[in-house]
Amino acid sequence: MARWSIFLTDFDYEVVHRPAKQMQHIDAVSRHPVMLVTSDELTYKIVNAQESDEYIRTIKKLSQEGKTSEFIVSNRILYKISEDQELLVVPEMMQVDVIKKAHSFGHFAATKTEELVKRDYYFPNLRRCIENVIKNCVECILVNKKRGKGEGFLNPIPKEDLPLSTYHVDFIGPLPTPNKNYNHIFTVIDAFTKFTWLYPTKSTTAQEAILKKPLKD
Secondary structure, three states, rough: OHHHHHHOOOOOOOOOOOOOHHHHHHHHHHHHOOOOOOHHHHHHHHHHHHOOHHHHHOOOOOOOOOOOOOOEEEEEEEEEEOOOOOEEEEEEEHHHHHHHHHOOOOOOOOOOOHHHHOOOOOOHHHHHHHHHHOOOHHOOOOOOOOOOOOOOOOOOOOOOOOOOOOEEEEEEEEOOOOOOOOOEEEEEEEEEOOOOEEEEEEEOOOOHHHHHOOOHO
């Protein structure tokens, strides 16, 4: 919720309350304990795509010849046997669609997305494919993008119309070291007159700055 709150700050919007009587379908979905991955349309596309996938055609042939017990063919559809469960074998051209379907339920991380896919589907290198899809998910990129320190307003230092009232100080360096090892320059600038003092220093410590007293020079 915190991440969404930050994300929504970029938009101008109005929150409108809608009574529960008008949102009964959403209320039911939010309390449903099971997330379903399969859909009739997606399954239909997978079944048709199996016919043109060379890997699946090879496995079908081996299964029909009895050379593998890990797969079965039922109604010309290839399934993977996993823990007494029949998983629909997904052809390569449909793998990304299956992963996106599962990932869209909540934009979960790789492990949770993998669990959802494995409920109904199987294909090789599942974990690697899921990681590639999540890495390129636009919504996940927008929500998880690094947010550094935000831009702020400039706060100029007020100065009086009086010389030697306000000073700007800083160190310059390190510089090439001469014989006396003075490798920094302590700079003091009067904010009103812009008069400048330059002091060679051996370090950038506070003690070095305190020792320089432009008011007495």
